[in-house]
Amino acid sequence: MKLIFEKSVEGRQGFRNPRSDVGLEGEIPLKYRREKDCPLPEVSELDVVRHFTSLSQRNFSVDTHFYPLGSCTMKYNPKFTETIAAIEGFSNLHPLLPQLNHGEKLVQGALEVLYDMERLLCEITGMDRFTMQPLAGAHGELTGVMMMAAYHKAKGNKKKYIIVPDSAHGTNPATAAIAGYEIVSVNSDENGVMDLEELKEKITDETAGLMVTSPNTLGIFNSDVDKIAEMVHAVDGIMYYDGANLNAILGRCRPGDIGFDVMHINLHKTFSTPHGGGGPGSGPVGVNEKLIPYLPISMVDRRDDGMYYLNYDYPGSIGYLASFYGNFSIILRAYAYIIMAGGEGLKEVSNHAVLNANYIKERLKERFHLAYDRICMHESVFSASKQTERGVHAIDIAKFLIDQNIHPPTVYFPLSVKESIMIEPTETESKQTMDQFIDAMFKADELSQQQPESFHDLPKTTPVTRPDEVKAARDINTNYFQNT
Amino acid sequence: METVEHLLYTKEHEWINIEDGEATVGISDYAQESLGDITFIELPSVGDEVEQFGEFVSVESVKAASDVFSPMSGEVIAVNEDLNENPGMINKSPYEKGWIARIKLSDSEEQSNLMTADEYSKFLVSVG
Numbered sequence: 001m002k003l004i005f006e007k008s009v010e011g012r013q014g015f016r017n018p019r020s021d022v023g024l025e026g027e028i029p030l031k032y033r034r035e036k037d038c039p040l041p042e043v044s045e046l047d048v049v050r051h052f053t054s055l056s057q058r059n060f061s062v063d064t065h066f067y068p069l070g071s072c073t074m075k076y077n078p079k080f081t082e083t084i085a086a087i088e089g090f091s092n093l094h095p096l097l098p099q100l101n102h103g104e105k106l107v108q109g110a111l112e113v114l115y116d117m118e119r120l121l122c123e124i125t126g127m128d129r130f131t132m133q134p135l136a137g138a139h140g141e142l143t144g145v146m147m148m149a150a151y152h153k154a155k156g157n158k159k160k161y162i163i164v165p166d167s168a169h170g171t172n173p174a175t176a177a178i179a180g181y182e183i184v185s186v187n188s189d190e191n192g193v194m195d196l197e198e199l200k201e202k203i204t205d206e207t208a209g210l211m212v213t214s215p216n217t218l219g220i221f222n223s224d225v226d227k228i229a230e231m232v233h234a235v236d237g238i239m240y241y242d243g244a245n246l247n248a249i250l251g252r253c254r255p256g257d258i259g260f261d262v263m264h265i266n267l268h269k270t271f272s273t274p275h276g277g278g279g280p281g282s283g284p285v286g287v288n289e290k291l292i293p294y295l296p297i298s299m300v301d302r303r304d305d306g307m308y309y310l311n312y313d314y315p316g317s318i319g320y321l322a323s324f325y326g327n328f329s330i331i332l333r334a335y336a337y338i339i340m341a342g343g344e345g346l347k348e349v350s351n352h353a354v355l356n357a358n359y360i361k362e363r364l365k366e367r368f369h370l371a372y373d374r375i376c377m378h379e380s381v382f383s384a385s386k387q388t389e390r391g392v393h394a395i396d397i398a399k400f401l402i403d404q405n406i407h408p409p410t411v412y413f414p415l416s417v418k419e420s421i422m423i424e425p426t427e428t429e430s431k432q433t434m435d436q437f438i439d440a441m442f443k444a445d446e447l448s449q450q451q452p453e454s455f456h457d458l459p460k461t462t463p464v465t466r467p468d469e470v471k472a473a474r475d476i477n478t479n480y481f482q483n484t
Numbered sequence: 485m486e487t488v489e490h491l492l493y494t495k496e497h498e499w500i501n502i503e504d505g506e507a508t509v510g511i512s513d514y515a516q517e518s519l520g521d522i523t524f525i526e527l528p529s530v531g532d533e534v535e536q537f538g539e540f541v542s543v544e545s546v547k548a549a550s551d552v553f554s555p556m557s558g559e560v561i562a563v564n565e566d567l568n569e570n571p572g573m574i575n576k577s578p579y580e581k582g583w584i585a586r587i588k589l590s591d592s593e594e595q596s597n598l599m600t601a602d603e604y605s606k607f608l609v610s611v612g
Contacts, residue, residue, distance in 0.1 A: 469546040473521075
């Protein structure tokens with residue numbers, strides 16, 4: 001397939017800008033203006049439509065294929081949420097309206113969605129307040145850790161370290177570092193959870209907090225979390241819950257009830273909105289009483305007369321984390337999903353997510369080494385160690401699956417398991433789909449015994465076949481106009 | 485997995501070659517093999533103070549980004565600039581041309597926290 005630049009024909013046009021009726025001369029200082037024309041492709045509207053439709057047909061997505069990408073919760077996004085998000089009263093709102101004089105009267109519905117959603121998330125998680133602003137999970141983490149820092153600053157605490165177990169999400173240490181803390185890592189014990197003895201040694205008066213992903217990236221729930229919370233709280237540390245794996249515990253366990261002070265939710269994972277290449281994320285952050293004063297502004301509050309409004313009166317606030325109020329249309333889709341599922345429905349979501357993961361785990365462990373052989377939550381981690389001895393690595397199995405019309409699971413993460421393959425089927429997949437996946441994995445195992453060399457140029461069925469990943473990383477060139 | 489007799493090793497798979505209060509540091513054959521093709525290395529600066537088992541380098545491979553810890557404390561006196569252009573040298577020659585930095589050691593006693601080649605080989609067997 002040609003790049004759109006290669007379809008360019010000099011002088012061809014698909015769109016004509018309206019003539020400017022304000023003189024721009026003098027308005028934009030010369031130094032900020034382009035010296036040369038921008039080399040955009042010159043194509044017709046039809047060229048553009050065909051180009052992007054053709055690209056979209058090559059998509060590998062949840063709508064077309066099974067997507068067991070561990071840690072990412074790639075579940076099916078029900079289409080009724082799209083219908084709701086398309087309601088004109090939501091989709092055509094101007095985001096400045098609630099900030100204008102009397103403007104809030106015109107957006108009561110949207111503000112009510114944000115207000116109600118906050119209460120729903122509080123009920124689901126046991127937290128006291130939520131900010132809807134963060135635009136993704138890692139953005140939520142940063143928001144949470146900034147509030148943690150504000151808390152310590154306000155109390156005059158001298159804090160330097162954030163503790164992160166090796167089974168946490170990779171973004172956790174990155175977040176802590178960006179927020180200015182030093183990272184202390186704690187290893188997993190033989191059960192795949194944080195080593196308590198090691199943790200005990202590493203907690204000091206300078207511990208600002210602990211970031212826990214539970215269930216962790218091994219799909220294992222840490223049943224000592226209350227003890228851990230006690231240890232961290234004893235030095236006035238803050239317990240951070242990474243909610244990326246919340247899909248496993250809905251209606252079963254509330255982070256707010258077991259000692260967590262702050263958490264984020266990946267709405268796009270647990271509450272089923274399009275993500276990855278399919279749409280923007282949303283990472284609301286919940287806090288308990290301790291951290292309420294530091295929440296970002298604005299918050300949606302309600303006046304005595306029942307009117308919803310944007311409240312900026314949080315003097316201890318860490319400020320703005322995003323423009324406006326977060327990814328509103330994503331929050332709206334997740335809100336619709338929660339209302340549609342209801343409390344019992346959400347419990348069923350987790351029941352089936354866990355059941356499906358255990359089904360795959362039990363069947364695959366005959367042929368693939370299971371890193372921790374115990375009941376898992378929403379995902380489990382295998383190692384391709386047996387296959388690697390035959391010269392077939394986790395990456396080769398991943399590429400093999402693409403040719404079987406299955407999105408590869410997460411490979412080489414978590415780092416604590418060699419040649420790891422992390423599988424999360426989610427609750428939306430049927431037994432038939434999972435059986436097809438298991439068959440494909442068995443086929444990969446058989447082929448690794450018979451023809452290990454046949455893996456090395458897979459996949460063969462895709463528009464882009466096996467890339468040279470080393471060259472791509474060492475000599476990266478993303479500029480069409482620049483020849484290397 | 486290859487080890488070299490006269491070097492000392494850490495549990496995090498770094499090696500150190502000590503000569504008269506100075507030392508050369510790199511990562512082991514096992515480390516380069518586990519990382520896979522290395523695509524980028526962030527070297528320390530000459531003059532940096534490093535602590536024993538403290539982070540001092542990060543490497544990226546097609547599989548992962550990973551920290552490299554200094555086997556002993558001291559001051560960085562030289563770095564292998566060639567690795568900026570050719571990080572794959574660590575894969576090809578982890579114990580020689582793929583050396584990472586030279587350190588002026590501040591505490592030779594720290595040697596006792598390291599493993600000999602023989603002990604390291606046994607350690608590798610134990611971690612599978």
